[in-house]
Amino acid sequence: MSLKHNFAVMDSKTEGTNKKKPWPTKAAMTQVYELNLWGGSDTDFYSGEGSHLPSIVNPYIEALTLWLKRFENAISLCDLGCGDFNIGRQLVPYTNQYIGIDIVSELIKRNKEKFKIVGLEFQCKDISKSNLPDADCVVLRQVLQHLSNTEVQEVSEKLRNYKYVILTEHVPNGEFIPNLDIISGQGIRLKKKSGIDLLAAPFNLVIKSKERLHRVDLGPNKGVIETHCYTMF
Ligand SMILES: C[S@@+](CC[C@H](N)C(=O)[O-])C[C@H]1O[C@@H](n2cnc3c(N)ncnc32)[C@H](O)[C@@H]1O
Numbered sequence: 579m580s581l582k583h584n585f586a587v588m589d590s591k592t593e594g595t596n597k598k599k600p601w602p603t604k605a606a607m608t609q610v611y612e613l614n615l616w617g618g619s620d621t622d623f624y625s626g627e628g629s630h631l632p633s634i635v636n637p638y639i640e641a642l643t644l645w646l647k648r649f650e651n652a653i654s655l656c657d658l659g660c661g662d663f664n665i666g667r668q669l670v671p672y673t674n675q676y677i678g679i680d681i682v683s684e685l686i687k688r689n690k691e692k693f694k695i696v697g698l699e700f701q702c703k704d705i706s707k708s709n710l711p712d713a714d715c716v717v718l719r720q721v722l723q724h725l726s727n728t729e730v731q732e733v734s735e736k737l738r739n740y741k742y743v744i745l746t747e748h749v750p751n752g753e754f755i756p757n758l759d760i761i762s763g764q765g766i767r768l769k770k771k772s773g774i775d776l777l778a779a780p781f782n783l784v785i786k787s788k789e790r791l792h793r794v795d796l797g798p799n800k801g802v803i804e805t806h807c808y809t810m811f
Contacts, residue, residue: 621662623661624662647672653742654675656679657677659719660700669717679710686702718743743810744808749803757781758772785810785811790804
């Protein structure tokens with residue numbers, strides 16, 4: 579098995595069992611960036627094509643910008659798993675406060691140096707384990723798709739603290755069995771023909787309403803990237 583496919587599991591098997599032992603998520607995500615497993619070998623940190631391809635990024639930014647402009651007074655936003663911030667930097671001007679959070683320390687250090695904008699701050703946290711800052715709205719863009727169900731559940735429980743959740747997930751084309759479990763890391767549920775649906779079991783997130791803001795079809799068997807806004811109770 580190549581390194582690319584094996585990075586999220588430790589070499590040694592859990593003692594006495596045949597189960598592979600997952601890496602801690604922080605180590606797995608740090609290695610994804612160190613080895614450019616999401617591409618972008620020319621750049622220091624690269625969060626993947628989903629964060630850079632103009633055909634994916636531009637309509638997303640347009641949809642989000644239009645949504646943020648609906649508010650008479652700009653709202654505050656907490657970006658969970660902000661990555662290399664190619665997306666977030668384009669949304670900051672439409673908010674009154676923006677907090678970017680990521681688990682990878684060196685990435686947050688780089689973001690702090692690279693993006694100095696009034697009202698913008700970065701924090702290094704594991705969003706599944708830490709308390710999260712107050713804000714009107716949470717953005718979770720192509721993050722949960724990389725996390726195990728245990729971690730998705732931990733994040734999901736914190737979402738009711740916000741008025742709005744803008745969730746972007748890469749899911750299979752057409753019907754699929756939601757929320758099959760994976761080991762946290764580079765990969766997503768698409769290889770299991772599954773994807774995240776927070777409203778379905780085992781998460782059963784309770785929301786007031788749902789609106790689809792954006793959808794891009796990547797082609798047969800490549801899945802779709804969908805963005806929904808959930809209004810919370
Ligand atoms: C595919 S990237 C998406 C980045 C960004 N949201 C975007 O759309 O451009 C996923 C990001 O989530 C971060 N991440 C994964 N698990 C996390 C966790 N438990 N806590 C905080 N950040 C996490 C990764 O380090 C990575 O930067």
